[in-house]
Amino acid sequence: MHIAVGLEGSANKLGVGIILQSSHDTPTGPPSPHDSAHSDDGAFHPHSKQHSSPPVQILANLRHTFVSPPGTGFLPKDTAAHHRRWVVRLVRQAMKQAKVRLEDIDCICYTKGPGMGAPLGSVAIAARTLSQLWDKPLVGVNHCVGHIEMGRAITGAENPVVLYVSGGNTQVIAYSAQRYRIFGEALDIAVGNCLDRFARVLHISNDPAPGYNIEQLAKKGNVLLELPYAVKGMDVSFSGILARVEEMAKKLEASNGSWLDPETNTAPITKSDLCFTLQETVFAMLVEITERAMAHVGAVQVLIVGGVGCNERLQQMMGIMAEERGGSVYATDERFCIDNGIMIAHAGLLAHKMGFETQLEDTLSNGRSVGQLAGLRRKKRQDWL
């Protein structure tokens, strides 16, 4: 029996998870009662027999999101402060729910990267503190791998093409020649980032998440305006779309109801129509590049992970595409799609069982300490490997 604590904080969600992995394929005990801030969990078993992922049990999965006011995004400084404010509370609550003894905990897992530097640093500090306080080894986990591992474990997808879509990442990952490779990605900004920034221009609420609110609004829209469709081979580009849709948003605000649907010339364009237009266009692009990767490697399963994967319209579109190809789509619900501590604990524990451990010296939250990154990056976000 192995138990791990996972801390996630690469963006504005602070997640603390405690996971239990049995050593063999023995059935797990009765699920322990617990409730997270958002939903309840139970034990789950990997569906596929080819998996050697042991049955896992979620002992605690708590999350608190830093929500910024409408019209704004979350800044690293404020986000880091939020994480620092909440981490102790969440860890305490998680430990209480999980009812585990300190001796039973194998390791402390945390997100080493990629993500926003300051919030990652706060979480790293918390992880280091726990590790030294409780005398437990540390395991730094790659955020993206956490998502993929969790998605596979929960859905039991055997060999999927993975669409990883969130505020910070948009990649199509497929297995080819004994390796997982990135087949396609967003060349400029992530799709979630595009959606979030669009929400800001329309002052759509960020609670619980801007993408969620865009989705709800889009359900009421039905006019499809014309947006540039930028698929470049296996890659996609969203900055052009964002620029155009922001223009449209400003036009909508200024028009005061006088902007009419060009087809019928009677119905006024609404916020919902813009949300609908944006979603249909960007999701069609994502499904297209996923389909290309599937055709290229001959896969039939698609796994969607990352925050944007919660979107039901995206899941629906992907499902239709997969079905047309004789395949299926796998997706998790918001407990696991959105950044959470459990995925970090899960991936970290798997690694730890094979002997992986992050030494204290390597957990410095200063990006420059990871030598090979210095001078090579022009991006705002640091890649932590």
Add this chain to the structure above:
Amino acid sequence: MTSPVPPSARERLPIPFNNSPEPFELIAQGAESLLYKTTFLSPSQPAALKIRPVKKWRHPTLDKRLTRARILAEARVLVKLSGEGIVAGGGGRKVKDPKKGDVGAGGMRGLVPGVLGLDWEGGWLVTEWIEGGTVKEAIYRVSRARTMGGSGVGLGGDDEVEELRGLLRKMGEVVGKLHACGVVHGDLTTSNMMLRPLTTIPDNSFESDGHDETSPQPSGAASASMQPQPTTTPNDSLSGDLVLIDFGLATQSVSDEDRAVDLYVLERAFGSTHPREEELFACVLDAYAHGEGSGMQGKAGKTVIRKLEDVRMRGRKKRHVVLFTGRGPAMPLRLLRGPDLDVFTEKALLPKGTQVSEPANMKAGDTSGASLHC
């Protein structure tokens, strides 16, 4: 996955093909479209019919818009490159016979398929049929020969490498010509390039099933076996013209950025499809910027190559190679870079029928979708 389409299934084809007498053979089913081999307007004119079926997962307005835009864009680009169109401002004068390698309209005649007909509402485009196999298959063939014969240091494999270099140089020059004509392909992969043998007897037979015994080639190689063979057989050598196909994502552009992205797409596609030959890719870029037949020699090519460096850096995440856990006993999570050490190629990427000794790690999927990237 080549198969003749029986008359009963013809109704699913768009007008005017749904009740016409010509033979149809499904060559490939890519992500974007279906490719058929058939004849057009006359039984002695073999043609490639590309159908873009409706995608039900897209909003219908978006779907129609995209289909129409893509068919028209592709046709316009091919017409420009083949020089079949009317000279702009020339008072209705047709473009004179362009020499191969000329920059501008007509500069790629013979190196791209010519347009025979289209219907943007119906969602189809008919182009000339190109004999031969894809460059992807050719490289696999040579790569396998290299593996078999190249076990010792300096022992064999060198010829194959030279052959490959020659092929890659050809590739670089053709792409250079393309860019010099003011067109950017948009989807450069080795599946979108054909090696047309130099001497070909025009194929006009559809006898029996047109199947090649060894593998279903997505090209005329299957039907070529019906005819008395010319001296150069497409399957053995890397000679012949390198013909670009599938201009579905092509745009007319002269910007360095677009050209660099074009090369970047090719570089990445090449690296993931032919990992063993990845190190040779530099030949392509070298021929692009310095090759005699390129059209992008000198400053133009140099600027694009420099832009390419920028584009590489800009890719949001570096090309990671993730060692996956959970496949058999869980393995440590590591992000690796570098050449892979395996000798066997992923089974699903090989043409059907190839004997592979180790158990496949992946389900052998539909390879025809993988080989022709429509």
